[in-house]
Amino acid sequence: MITMSEVSKVYHNGSVALADVSVEIGKGDFVFVVGPSGAGKSTFIKLIFREELPTSGRLVVNGRNVVAMTAAEVPYLRRGLGIVFQDYRLLPNKTVFDNVAFAMQVIEASRREMQKRVHNVLELVGLRHKLRTYPSELSGGEQQRVAIARAIINNPVVVIADEPTGNLDPDTSWEITKVFDRINKAGTTIVMATHDKTVVDAMKKRVIAIEKGRIVRDQVKGAYGYED
Numbered sequence: 388m389i390t391m392s393e394v395s396k397v398y399h400n401g402s403v404a405l406a407d408v409s410v411e412i413g414k415g416d417f418v419f420v421v422g423p424s425g426a427g428k429s430t431f432i433k434l435i436f437r438e439e440l441p442t443s444g445r446l447v448v449n450g451r452n453v454v455a456m457t458a459a460e461v462p463y464l465r466r467g468l469g470i471v472f473q474d475y476r477l478l479p480n481k482t483v484f485d486n487v488a489f490a491m492q493v494i495e496a497s498r499r500e501m502q503k504r505v506h507n508v509l510e511l512v513g514l515r516h517k518l519r520t521y522p523s524e525l526s527g528g529e530q531q532r533v534a535i536a537r538a539i540i541n542n543p544v545v546v547i548a549d550e551p552t553g554n555l556d557p558d559t560s561w562e563i564t565k566v567f568d569r570i571n572k573a574g575t576t577i578v579m580a581t582h583d584k585t586v587v588d589a590m591k592k593r594v595i596a597i598e599k600g601r602i603v604r605d606q607v608k609g610a611y612g613y614e615d
């Protein structure tokens with residue numbers, strides 16, 4: 388699904404965010420990316436959806452060469468990815484239903500099929516009853532559920548999430564993690580950068596730890612491994 392080979396990322400100001408990273412993430416994996424602040428976790432996520440380009444190295448995502456890709460090809464890459472952020476990024480003037488439906492790539496789906504699909508993903512994240520609600524009327528956890536529904540509406544092969552529980556209390560963080568687990572159990576690869584020790588330790592999934600831009604640990608049933 389994702390193959391990084393000797394990937395480095397140096398920002399314009401000289402900051403070395405990633406140095407010589409090689410890693411393979413396979414279909415159906417559930418991976419936590421952990422590490423101290425400034426270690427390179429967000430950069431790792433940004434490279435996968437080509438928000439940033441590697442300075443050197445090779446990166447293949449869903450069979451696409453992300454480095455050689457033209458700007459016109461980027462939407463095709465992103466169509467195969469679901470992306471979730473810490474701050475939800477919902478459209479404030481659209482209802483829950485419309486936020487999710489808006490992201491749907493309608494090829495030849497009828498309106499009825501489209502509605503069914505939106506209802507199904509909202510059911511999966513536990514928000515079917517909030518269809519006509521606006522984001523400002525939802526709690527943080529509910530807003531993140533909508534963002535996850537939007538991320539999976541096109542059946543992505545991989546869902547990547549950067550600190551998705553960063554603004555949420557511990558109980559809500561756990562609920563959101565369970566939603567990701569449900570999506571993973573249906574076959575979708577999950578890559579989640581997080582500072583959430585409780586969640587990582589409870590889930591016992593693969594843990595990739597990054598420090599100063601380098602992978603220092605890659606465990607199959609890992610733990611968070613830091614005190615914070």
Ligand SMILES: Nc1ncnc2c1ncn2[C@@H]1O[C@H](COP(=O)(O)OP(=O)(O)OP(=O)(O)O)[C@@H](O)[C@H]1O
Binds near residue numbers: 404424431
């Ligand atoms: N756009 C940018 N321009 C310059 N330097 C950057 C940029 N983005 C990140 N950096 C630097 O690259 C390094 C890695 O940053 P990154 O955001 O990937 O870390 P992180 O592990 O996600 O940190 P945090 O846990 O605090 O979110 C840091 O030194 C950071 O200052």
